[in-house]
Amino acid sequence: MTAWEIKGWCPGALRPMQSGDGLVVRIRPPMGRLTPQQAQAIAKAAETHGNGIIDLSARANLQLRGVTEASHPRLIEDLSAQGLIDPDIETESLRNVIVTPFRDAETTALAATLTAALTRMPKLPGKFGFALDTGLHPVLTDASADVRFERAEDGQLILRPEGHPL
Numbered sequence: 001m002t003a004w005e006i007k008g009w010c011p012g013a014l015r016p017m018q019s020g021d022g023l024v025v026r027i028r029p030p031m032g033r034l035t036p037q038q039a040q041a042i043a044k045a046a047e048t049h050g051n052g053i054i055d056l057s058a059r060a061n062l063q064l065r066g067v068t069e070a071s072h073p074r075l076i077e078d079l080s081a082q083g084l085i086d087p088d089i090e091t092e093s094l095r096n097v098i099v100t101p102f103r104d105a106e107t108t109a110l111a112a113t114l115t116a117a118l119t120r121m122p123k124l125p126g127k128f129g130f131a132l133d134t135g136l137h138p139v140l141t142d143a144s145a146d147v148r149f150e151r152a153e154d155g156q157l158i159l160r161p162e163g164h165p166l
Helices: 036-049 072-080 089-094 105-118
Strands: 017-019 022-027 054-056 062-067 097-099 130-133 147-151 157-161
Touching: 022 072, 036 054, 036 062, 036 072, 062 072, 097 105, 105 130
Parallel strands: 097 130, 130 147
Antiparallel strands: 017 022, 022 062, 054 062, 147 157
16 A cells, blocks of 8 residues: 555645545645746646646645656656755645735745744644735635734734634
8 A cells, every 4th residue: 555545634745645536746835935937847747747737725735636656756856856845744744834925024034934843843733734814904814724823903913723813
């Protein structure tokens, strides 16, 4: 039995999940951003190593579909060349962080600090996620997250668990 025959976790690039059309390979872009070159490389990799379909997940990750066991190692090589692959499955599974597209320097620094801290924290459940929705107006209110960083009306950053007003 291969690792991707087991269900119940969020797939990653290094630990894909079997689906009806092949393996689902989830790419978690570092800091929630892609360069134009990375985006082009992902599109090419989806066509070359999968069925060409790219999904956007509920947590703002990209999923390549239709990847085969034979094409998976070459896909990882191509994505790794673009800086999109973590060193191991454990590191990859920690980065469930959604960052507002309207970020400022403070939010970028916060995202970097949180991402680094996740590697040193006690292990969280695989589907546990963070949203950094720190722009002037929240835009990630419908995004799935367990802990949210947001702006209060006075501009101060607040931290709150999902589903709680404070």
